[in-house]
Amino acid sequence: MPLILETIVTTVAADGAVHLVPFGLIQDGEDFWVAPFRPSPTIANLEAVPFFAAAVPADIRVIAGCVTGRRDWATVPCRAIPVPRLAEAYGHMELQVVEVRDDPVRPRFRGRVMQAHAHRPFLGHNRAVNAVLEAAILSTRLHMLNPETVLAELHHHRIAVEKTAGPAEREAWNWIAAKVVAALPQAAAASLVVDDA
Ligand SMILES: Cc1cc2nc3c(=O)[nH]c(=O)nc-3n(C[C@H](O)[C@H](O)[C@H](O)COP(=O)(O)O)c2cc1C
Numbered sequence: 288m289p290l291i292l293e294t295i296v297t298t299v300a301a302d303g304a305v306h307l308v309p310f311g312l313i314q315d316g317e318d319f320w321v322a323p324f325r326p327s328p329t330i331a332n333l334e335a336v337p338f339f340a341a342a343v344p345a346d347i348r349v350i351a352g353c354v355t356g357r358r359d360w361a362t363v364p365c366r367a368i369p370v371p372r373l374a375e376a377y378g379h380m381e382l383q384v385v386e387v388r389d390d391p392v393r394p395r396f397r398g399r400v401m402q403a404h405a406h407r408p409f410l411g412h413n414r415a416v417n418a419v420l421e422a423a424i425l426s427t428r429l430h431m432l433n434p435e436t437v438l439a440e441l442h443h444h445r446i447a448v449e450k451t452a453g454p455a456e457r458e459a460w461n462w463i464a465a466k467v468v469a470a471l472p473q474a475a476a477a478s479l480v481v482d483d484a
Contacts, residue, residue, distance in 0.1 A: 290314040293420060294341035294380075295349055295373045296321060297362060298332035305371055306332055307358055309350045309423065312341055315397065319382060322395045333396050337384035340365050340372035341398075345407060347419045349373060351459035354423045355466050367401045378405040415452035415460070418444035422463045426470075434471045441467060441479055448481050457481050 291311040298306050306328050312319040321339060323329040333339065344350060349360050362371035365381045372379045382398030421444050425437055441464075448460045464479035 292319070292341070293350070293424075295344050295353070295360075295376070296329065297340045297342070297370055297372055298329050298338075299336050299370050300328070300332050301335040305362055307353065307360060307362065307373065309353050310341075312398070313395075317400060318385070319380070319398045319400070320395045321398060322393050324393050325391070330394060333384055334387075336369065337396075338368035338370045339382050339384070339396075339398060340368065340370050340379055341382065342373035342376035342379035344373055345375045345377050346455055347416045348455055348459040348462070349375070350423050351419055351462045354427050355462040357462070365402075366404075376406055377409050378403065413451055413456070414447035415450075415456040418447040418452075419456055419459045419463065422460065422467075426463050426466050429467065429470050434473065437467070438471065438473065438479075445479055445481065452481070454483070457483060 291313050293309065293311050296308055296310040300306065308329060310321050310323065312321055319341065321329070352358065352360065361374040363374045365372050368381045368383065380403045381401045383401055384396045385399045386397035388395040422441055425432070425440060429437060448456060452460065461480055467479060468477055
């Protein structure tokens with residue numbers, strides 16, 4: 288199995304509208320594939336404007352926000368491609384689509400890295416950030432997964448949030464917890480929420 292990097296991918300539509308969404312980039316040598324499930328605005332955008340930026344968010348609320356209806360995050364222009372990137376990022380890559388593999392379920396776009404840049408120091412791993420990342424992914428798959436399994440995994444991840452989160456990570460976690468509580472109204476879902484303090 289190849290390495291997958293979880294990133295914030297930006298694309299633009301033919302009319303210039305920016306679309307920002309979390310995607311796992313699949314490494315293939317020096318290239319990275321982006322593989323959106325249909326239907327997805329990202330597919331039409333990449334067909335119209337075959338470039339994308341992939342950023343590592345410096346605030347995990349960007350990933351949690353994108354999967355809970357909060358997509359209005361600041362972007363700034365890229366250097367080599369006509370697509371902006373997430374502004375608050377540890378780093379980003381600028382990629383050009385060099386191959387398309389069409390598929391009725393999940394087409395794939397091979398991105399060739401034109402430039403890669405670091406923007407701020409990465410000072411340490413944080414377990415709550417990883418927990419929010421896992422929870423965000425789970426929250427996009429609620430319709431495919433067994434609710435008991437999802438809740439068991441989320442209660443496990445919640446421990447890291449309780450122990451290691453700062454205010455931003457707690458807020459991000461609670462956005463996802465609220466989404467899960469709304470989708471899975473079992474008693475066990477309600478206790479996913481963490482205190483704001
Ligand atoms: C970390 C992370 C990685 C994701 N990776 C993918 C992916 O590779 N392909 C995909 O279709 N959805 C992925 N998703 C789910 C999409 O972000 C989510 O379904 C989004 O709403 C789809 O965006 P779009 O349809 O507006 O383009 C991922 C979600 C998260 C949180």
